[in-house]
Amino acid sequence: xxxxxxxxxxxxxxxxxxxxxxxxxxxxxxxxxxxxxxxxxxxxxxxxxxxxxxxxxxxxxxxxxxxxxxxxxxxxxxxxxxxxxxxxxxxxxxxxxxxxxxxxxxxxxxxxxxxxxxxxxxxxxxxxxxxxxxxxxxxxxxxxxxxxxxxxxxxxxxxxxxxxxxxxxxxxxxxxxxxxxxxxxxxxxxxxxxxxxxxxxxxxxxxxxxxxxxxxxxxxxxxxxxxxxxxxxxxxxxxxxxxxxxxxxxxxxxxxxxxxxxxxxxxxxxxxxxxxxxxxxxxxxxxxxxxxxxxxxxxxx
Amino acid sequence: xxxxxxxxxxxxxxxxxxxxxxxxxxxxxxxxxxxxxxxxxxxxxxxxxxxxxxxxxxxxxxxxxxxxxxxxxxxxxxxxxxxxxxxxxxxxxxxxxxxxxxxxxxxxxxxxxxxxxxxxxxxxxxxxxxxxxxxxxxxxxxxxxxxxxxxxxxxxxxxxxxxxxxxxxxxxxxxxxxxxxxxxxxxxxxxxxxxxxxxxxxxxxxxxxxxxxxxxxxxxxxxxxxxxxxxxxxxxxxxxxxxxxxxxxxxxxxxxxxxxxxxxxxxxxxxxxxxxxxxxxxxxxxxxxxxxxxxxxxxxxxxxxxxxxxxxxxxxxxxxxxxxxxxxxxxxxxxxxxxxxxxxxxxxxxxxxxxxxxxxxxxxxxxxxxxxxxxxxxxxxxxxxxxxxxxxxxxxxxxxxxxxxxxxxxxxxxxxxxxxxxxxxxxxxxxxxxxxxxxxxxxxxxxxxxxxxxxxxxxxxxxxxxxxxxxxxxxxxxxxxxxxxxxxxxxxxxxxxxxxxxxxxxxxxxxxxxxxxxxxxxxxxxxxxxxxxxxxxxxxxxxxxxxxxxxxxxxxxxxxxxxxxxxxxxxxxxxxxxxxxxxxxxxxxxxxxxxxxxxxxxxxxxxxxxxxxxxxxxxxxxxx
Numbered sequence: 001x002x003x004x005x006x007x008x009x010x011x012x013x014x015x016x017x018x019x020x021x022x023x024x025x026x027x028x029x030x031x032x033x034x035x036x037x038x039x040x041x042x043x044x045x046x047x048x049x050x051x052x053x054x055x056x057x058x059x060x061x062x063x064x065x066x067x068x069x070x071x072x073x074x075x076x077x078x079x080x081x082x083x084x085x086x087x088x089x090x091x092x093x094x095x096x097x098x099x100x101x102x103x104x105x106x107x108x109x110x111x112x113x114x115x116x117x118x119x120x121x122x123x124x125x126x127x128x129x130x131x132x133x134x135x136x137x138x139x140x141x142x143x144x145x146x147x148x149x150x151x152x153x154x155x156x157x158x159x160x161x162x163x164x165x166x167x168x169x170x171x172x173x174x175x176x177x178x179x180x181x182x183x184x185x186x187x188x189x190x191x192x193x194x195x196x197x198x199x200x201x202x203x204x205x206x207x208x209x210x211x212x213x214x215x216x217x218x219x220x221x222x223x224x225x226x227x228x229x230x231x232x233x234x235x236x237x238x239x240x241x242x243x244x245x246x247x248x249x250x251x252x253x254x255x256x257x258x259x260x261x262x263x264x265x266x267x268x269x270x271x272x273x274x275x276x277x278x279x280x281x282x283x284x285x286x287x288x289x290x291x292x293x294x295x296x297x298x299x300x301x
Numbered sequence: 302x303x304x305x306x307x308x309x310x311x312x313x314x315x316x317x318x319x320x321x322x323x324x325x326x327x328x329x330x331x332x333x334x335x336x337x338x339x340x341x342x343x344x345x346x347x348x349x350x351x352x353x354x355x356x357x358x359x360x361x362x363x364x365x366x367x368x369x370x371x372x373x374x375x376x377x378x379x380x381x382x383x384x385x386x387x388x389x390x391x392x393x394x395x396x397x398x399x400x401x402x403x404x405x406x407x408x409x410x411x412x413x414x415x416x417x418x419x420x421x422x423x424x425x426x427x428x429x430x431x432x433x434x435x436x437x438x439x440x441x442x443x444x445x446x447x448x449x450x451x452x453x454x455x456x457x458x459x460x461x462x463x464x465x466x467x468x469x470x471x472x473x474x475x476x477x478x479x480x481x482x483x484x485x486x487x488x489x490x491x492x493x494x495x496x497x498x499x500x501x502x503x504x505x506x507x508x509x510x511x512x513x514x515x516x517x518x519x520x521x522x523x524x525x526x527x528x529x530x531x532x533x534x535x536x537x538x539x540x541x542x543x544x545x546x547x548x549x550x551x552x553x554x555x556x557x558x559x560x561x562x563x564x565x566x567x568x569x570x571x572x573x574x575x576x577x578x579x580x581x582x583x584x585x586x587x588x589x590x591x592x593x594x595x596x597x598x599x600x601x602x603x604x605x606x607x608x609x610x611x612x613x614x615x616x617x618x619x620x621x622x623x624x625x626x627x628x629x630x631x632x633x634x635x636x637x638x639x640x641x642x643x644x645x646x647x648x649x650x651x652x653x654x655x656x657x658x659x660x661x662x663x664x665x666x667x668x669x670x671x672x673x674x675x676x677x678x679x680x681x682x683x684x685x686x687x688x689x690x691x692x693x694x695x696x697x698x699x700x701x702x703x704x705x706x707x708x709x710x711x712x713x714x715x716x717x718x719x720x721x722x723x724x725x726x727x728x729x730x731x732x733x734x735x736x737x738x739x740x741x742x743x744x745x746x747x748x749x750x751x752x753x754x755x756x757x758x759x760x761x762x763x764x765x766x767x768x769x770x771x772x773x774x775x776x777x778x779x780x781x782x783x784x785x786x787x788x789x790x791x792x793x794x795x796x797x798x799x800x801x802x803x804x805x806x807x808x809x810x811x812x813x814x815x816x817x818x819x820x821x822x823x824x825x826x827x828x829x830x831x832x833x834x835x836x837x838x839x840x841x842x843x844x845x846x847x848x849x850x851x852x853x854x855x856x857x858x859x860x861x862x863x864x865x866x867x868x869x870x871x872x873x874x875x876x877x878x879x880x881x882x883x884x885x886x887x888x889x890x891x892x893x894x895x896x897x898x899x900x901x902x903x904x905x906x907x908x909x910x911x912x913x914x915x916x917x918x919x920x921x922x923x924x925x
Contacts, residue, residue, distance in 0.1 A: 002315050013592070026636065028619035030726050038327070047482030049620035051637075055596025068729040069778075071737060092737040094778065139705045141682035143749030174778065176741040180680050180748070187678070187707065191797050194706055198801035202808040209812025224830030235841030242845025246852035253859055259866045261861060266881040273885035278907055280892040287879055288386055292694025 010265075022056035032067040032100045035060055045100040063109045069094040069173050070087035072115050075260075079127045079182060085135040088181040091126055091155070093118070094173040102169030118159075122175075138180055152176050168293060306469045307361055309460055310354035313475045317343065317350045317482075320449050325900065331442035334427050334494035335504050339446075339485045341419045343799050345412065345518075346482050349544050351477030352408055356542070357471045358401055361391040368906050409543045418520035424512040425503030425506060434496040446490035453483035461554060464784040474545035480553035485511065514552075521548050588753055602635040610646035612721045615639075641725060645718040648785060651736050653743050654679065654710035655791075669799035678746060678795050683750040706752040707921065714739045714771060721780025728781045735782060738774040744765060749914050764789050792838040831835050 026049075027033045033046040037060050044051060047067060049103035054060040073092045095118060097103045107113040129151055137147040156175040162285060163170050182190060273279075283291040321343040326885065328336030370391070457480030464472040488507055495503025529543055563580065567573055583590075605627050607613045613625040615632060616639050625640065632638040655677040683704035716735065718724045728734050746767055755763050768787040775782050794802050866873045892905060 009592070013595075024620040029621050030729075031619070040633070049616070049618070051618035060772050066729050068727060069734070071728065071730045071734045075735075082360070092734075092741070094734065105425060135705075139680050139682050139748045141684045141749070141751050146749045148748070176737070177742050177744055178737055180744055181678070181682065182705070182707070190705060190707055190796065193704075194794065194798045194803045197393075198805055199796070201805050202801075205805065205808035205812050206815075209808075209815035212812070213815040216816065216819035216823050217826075220819075220826040223823075224826045227827070227830040227834045231837040234834075235837040238838065238841035238845045239848075240530060242841075242848035245845065245849040249852045249856035252856040255860075256863050256866060259863060263859070263862070263877065266877055270881050272887040273889055277889040278892070279886060279889050280894065280905070282894045286875075287882070291893065291895055294895055 023053055024051055025054055025062045026051050027064065030066055030068045031064045032097060033065070034063045034100050034104050036063065041101060041104065047100070063104055064095050064127065065100055065109060066111070067100070069096045070111065070115075072118060073178060074119055074122050074126075076179070076181070077123055079128070079130045081130060081135045081138070082132055083134040084135075085254035086183050086186060087130065087135070087138065088179075088183060089180045091122060091124065091129065091175060092178045093122060093156075093159070093175040095170050097169060097171060099167075099169035102167050104169075106168055114168070117168070118163075118170070121159050121162045122155075125155045125162070129154045129158060148177065155294055246290050306463070306472055307354065307357045309463060309469075310350070310357050310472055310475060313460055313472075313479055314347070314350045314354050316452065317347045317479060320453055320486075321347050322759050323445070324449055327442050327445045330435075331438045331493060332433065333493055333496075333504055334430065334508035335444065335489045335511060336446070337426075338423055338440075338508045338515070339482075339517065341423065341429070341487040342485055342511065343482050345415060346475070348408070348415075349478050349546075351545055352405070353471045353473075353475040353542065356397075356400065356405075357469075358472070359393070362576070362788030363391075363397050364389060366393040405543050406526070406529065409522060409529070412544060413519055413522040413526060416515050416522060420516035420519055421510050423515065424509070426493070427508045427512065433501065436496070439493050439496060443490045443493045445484045445582075446493065450483045450486035450490065453479045453486060455479075457483055457553065461650055470545075471542060473550070474542055477546070477550045477553040481549045484552065494573060507611045507655070512913065518546055518548055519830040523545060543752070580826070582679045592687055599634045600684075603633065605632055605640050607642065609646060611642050612645040612718075613640040613642045614721055614725055616641065621722060621726070632763065643718055643724060644723050648717055649732070649915070650715045651732070651739070652713060653712040653736070653740050656711070667791040670796060670803060672796045676709045676795060677711070679710050679747045681706050681708045681747045681752045681755065683748060685754075707792055707795050708747060708752055708755070709791075709795045710743065712739075712743060712767070713790075714784065715786040716775075716782045716784050718781060718793060719783045720847055723779050723781025731780050735771075735775055735780055738778060739771045739787075742770045742774055746770065752794075756794075760789055760792075836875055 012258060025033070027046045030050040031049075033043050033052075035043060035046065035052075035054055038056070038058075039061070054062060069291055076088050076090045077087060078088050090224065103109070103114065107117070122183075129239065132154075133147060133151055137151065140146050147294055152175055156172055160172045163172065181187075281288045283289060283294070317631070319338065324340045324343050325338065330341050457476050460472055460476030461480055463469060464476050488511075492504035492507040495507075525543060532540070535542075566580075576759075605613065605615075605625065607625050607627045609627045611627060613630075614621050615623045615625055615630075617633065618637060655675055674704070683706045714736075724731050746763065750759060750763070764787055767789075768784050771787060772784045775784060792800060862873075894903065
């Protein structure tokens with residue numbers, strides 16, 4: 001008897017749990033639910049959190065969707081600007097299910113299916129809008145000339161118009177460029193240009209150094225020449241002073257000019273013979289006049 | 302009446318093969334992961350059932366052979382049965398023995414390899430596979446698997462009962478596989494139904510559970526094979542078939558768990574533990590105990606512990622009602638109340654741009670010119686104007702392409718969740734969105750600044766600007782996150798051009814070196830000029846001094862010479878002349894011509910004498 005009671009209790013508990021699972025469904029704060037009766041959507045979407053009753057499967061079925069903003073990131077795609085520049089861009093967008101009744105039949109409740117549709121619309125709008133703008137609207141050293149926000153707004157507007165026209169039940173909350181790149185071949189040329197720019201800077205710097213060095217050397221040479229010139233001038237002046245001082249004793253020689261002149265002459269003779277010299281004398285030159293009347297060789301006939 | 306068990310085995314085999322093939326077809330039809338695992342299990346069942354049936358045939362042949370030999374011996378009047386031990390007399394027995402000795406262990410090893418391989422491959426495949434059940438085919442597949450389950454259950458249950466009652470040990474392994482296969486077909490059907498009834502992950506989880514089952518079966522087979530080596534062989538004692546899985550038997554007949562446990566305990570303790578009051582009580586109240594366990598499990602969901610650094614959002618029937626702080630909290634049991642944890646205190650980080658390679662972080666130096674990760678180059682403006690004019694351009698129609706450069710960026714962004722409710726309920730993937738927003742801000746910012754500026758004096762400002770802009774974007778998207786740090790420590794020219802940037806630094810050094818060298822040379826020039834000037838003036842000074850002193854000396858000498866001159870003018874003059882002449886001409890070459898009364902002509906060669914060594918060179922004469 002006791003065993004039967006236990007079995008009944010267990011059975012009852014299991015039945016209650018099973019019944020709860022069959023007849024009750026929960027909707028979370030982040031969710032919106034569509035209830036279908038024999039696959040036909042009934043009533044308004046359940047967009048408020050709480051527990052709700054339903055008939056068990058397969059009579060009624062519940063389809064739940066995340067009603068938070070979904071983040072979708074597009075693939076990288078190549079596009080052309082108005083001034084014929086190639087860009088590779090990728091966009092991200094925040095979208096959410098604004099009307100679950102429209103969303104459910106369009107995409108069978110599948111978020112990936114919705115994102116596939118969104119991808120196509122997004123890329124089409126992106127190419128159309130980018131094609132109307134120059135590269136300078138995307139990259140510019142003057143931030144005031146950038147039109148990032150305006151371009152993003154244009155794309156978002158175009159996408160939203162498409163979505164609304166077709167009643168997809170989707171709203172775009174925000175949209176932005178995640179990345180802007182250049183094609184690989186262009187990237188290489190940009191690298192080359194950056195290298196040349198650096199080479200220019202290198203050349204400028206090195207030659208500035210050479211010029212500066214030359215200037216310094218030149219200034220030093222000039223200063224050295226000036227110093228030497230000044231020294232030469234001073235030396236000349238000093239020598240003049242010496243001459244002047246020496247000239248003060250000349251009146252002494254005036255006491256006997258003949259002697260003075262004679263001494264000067266023999267002094268000059270002495271100095272002129274101080275270097276290598278070859279002298280040819282005859283016997284009349286003193287002191288060789290001592291040889292006068294020396295017997296010599298008789299001339300031969 | 303003796304039952305022909307071999308026929309039962311054959312029927313089981315046929316059923317196993319048919320169900321295996323059908324299950325394989327249905328699985329491919331509906332694309333069910335659990336169905337794949339179930340089919341593998343059924344395939345293993347085919348192998349085991351076939352082996353059991355074949356071994357039954359061998360034993361049956363042996364039995365018939367034994368009867369024939371007995372009959373023959375009786376006809377010959379021999380009293381000793383099996384007198385001859387010649388194996389040739391008992392070919393069927395020999396065949397059975399050979400089968401048990403070689404084939405059965407090989408089959409055990411094969412089963413181990415198949416089970417382990419299937420478990421491993423299936424686990425990997427289910428992890429990677431993105432296949433989903435084809436909804437349109439779910440109902441038909443579900444029904445078919447239900448039929449398979451029913452068929453296998455009836456056959457398996459019948460065979461298991463027969464095997465137990467009549468002790469057919471060789472029928473048992475296949476029967477257990479059939480019965481377990483029936484349950485697995487039922488579970489697979491549930492998985493397919495789950496996918497149809499809003500539980501798309503049910504099929505995946507069942508497939509994973511079956512992978513685990515296959516793995517455990519492989520482990521069991523390995524242990525059985527190892528134990529088989531050391532199993533004591535007692536003559537006359539019939540061994541349990543090696544390929545019979547106790548796990549499959551337990552799965553097929555869960556009620557045998559108690560029997561098995563009781564037997565194990567009895568054997569372990571050496572007396573009948575299974576007959577004690579405690580064991581009996583346990584056996585009788587098992588459902589109640591299970592219920593208590595279930596209740597404990599449910600009650601355990603009423604207490605929640607939030608760890609330090611976390612906040613948990615408490616949802617009551619899906620409606621967020623509170624944010625739980627770290628500590629212990631009570632709540633209604635699952636599924637009425639549920640909590641969702643978020644790491645609010647922890648500083649979380651993501652990288653905008655290139656991710657550092659594993660190993661780069663351990664490197665002692667991170668250099669521009671050495672790649673330290675998969676480089677992610679961002680477009681950056683360049684201030685230098687660049688105007689291109691093509692031939693086709695008309696006047697004033699200039700293609701103005703703004704100069705762009707590329708910059709390698711790896712910017713860590715750190716953030717903290719400040720508003721859990723906003724973080725959890727505004728966006729489906731707030732962390733991913735924050736990363737997208739941060740990347741967009743970086744792209745936008747770099748597109749409007751000069752490359753050299755952002756790498757030099759704008760760096761500090763850029764850090765602050767980026768942080769503020771990312772924070773503003775996060776606030777606009779209602780993320781409930783605070784940006785705590787944005788780092789610009791790894792922002793540099795792309796690796797291919799980094800070397801040229803380094804050369805600029807080298808050029809600066811070259812410039813400085815040239816200037817320093819010139820300065821050194823200037824110092825030397827000026828110093829030498831100074832020295833030369835000093836020498837010149839000193840020489841002039843010396844000359845002046847010499848002139849002065851010499852003049853004075855000569856004056857003094859002259860003053861003293863006058864009296865001598867006046868005393869004997871001609872003698873003095875001659876003396877002075879000869880003294881000077883002798884001294885002055887001492888080293889001169891002198892020719893003195895003593896003139897005769899003849900008129901000879903003398904010729905003096907006054908040329909300088911050429912060096913003697915050159916003049917005396919002997920030139921060898923040419924020989925004719």
